[in-house]
Amino acid sequence: MRFDIITLFPEMFTGSLSESIIKRAKEKGLIDIKLHQLRDFSNDKHYNVDDTPYGGGKGMVIKVDVVDNAINNVKTQNPNVKKQRTVLLSPRGRTYNQDLAKSMTKYDNIILVCGHYEGFDERISDLVDEEISIGDYVLTGGEIPAMVIVDSVTRLLPGVLAEDSAESESFMEKDSDDNYLLEYPQYTRPVEHKNKKVPDILLSGNHAEIAKWRKEQMKRKRS
Numbered sequence: 001m002r003f004d005i006i007t008l009f010p011e012m013f014t015g016s017l018s019e020s021i022i023k024r025a026k027e028k029g030l031i032d033i034k035l036h037q038l039r040d041f042s043n044d045k046h047y048n049v050d051d052t053p054y055g056g057g058k059g060m061v062i063k064v065d066v067v068d069n070a071i072n073n074v075k076t077q078n079p080n081v082k083k084q085r086t087v088l089l090s091p092r093g094r095t096y097n098q099d100l101a102k103s104m105t106k107y108d109n110i111i112l113v114c115g116h117y118e119g120f121d122e123r124i125s126d127l128v129d130e131e132i133s134i135g136d137y138v139l140t141g142g143e144i145p146a147m148v149i150v151d152s153v154t155r156l157l158p159g160v161l162a163e164d165s166a167e168s169e170s171f172m173e174k175d176s177d178d179n180y181l182l183e184y185p186q187y188t189r190p191v192e193h194k195n196k197k198v199p200d201i202l203l204s205g206n207h208a209e210i211a212k213w214r215k216e217q218m219k220r221k222r223s
């Protein structure tokens with residue numbers, strides 16, 4: 001899977017996408033992450049990427065021609081990909097969840113376009129396949145949402161986590177009412193801490209009963 005991230009702030013990604021599971025996935029060649037500076041696709045000598053809104057109002061709006069250049073350039077760098085998805089990070093997009101993360105694993109290239117400032121020229125919507133929001137709040141830019149997508153999709157790719165370890169995680173299955181199941185409670189030593197004991201069932205050694213208990217616990221409501 002190749003991720004192409006179009007952003008005004010590529011430096012924001014260096015720490016978060018260079019550690020732990022993402023780092024190992026890159027080293028194993030399971031993912032590749034390419035960062036593209038949006039300013040490089042500006043059409044003027046001052047490298048402007050935004051302008052004031054028509055009709056007046058506060059803030060600056062990211063220009064459609066600059067984003068069009070950027071997306072086209074990234075696509076020509078990847079002529080051999082079979083399944084490509086271009087995503088605009090936007091608070092008004094479809095709300096991201098684990099089902100959407102799973103559905104994104106079928107692409108071999110995901111292009112993520114990060115906004116900043118007041119937002120995008122409306123015509124940028126026509127240049128992408130979909131708009132995704134990571135929740136009903138407004139962030140300063142699309143960089144954190146892009147990191148969320150890269151991380152959550154990468155964990156689901158074959159070979160990234162130890163075999164089956166994603167299966168028992170929260171949000172991987174649903175009950176008959178279409179509610180996500182959550183991960184069962186986990187404990188480790190000590191057996192007792194400040195009067196709180198590990199449930200007896202987990203100390204019983206009865207693996208069938210433990211599995212049954214865990215399955216029940218996965219139906220808990222969210223706290």
Ligand SMILES: C[S@@+](CC[C@H](N)C(=O)[O-])C[C@H]1O[C@@H](n2cnc3c(N)ncnc32)[C@H](O)[C@@H]1O
Pocket residue numbers: 088089090091092113114115116117118119120132133134135136137138139140141142143145
């Ligand atoms: C300050 S926000 C613009 C908010 C816009 N003026 C509005 O009211 O909807 C700048 C950029 O951050 C990104 N962004 C902010 N919140 C987001 C969210 N919840 N999900 C995805 N992207 C978000 C988008 O790329 C957006 O264009």
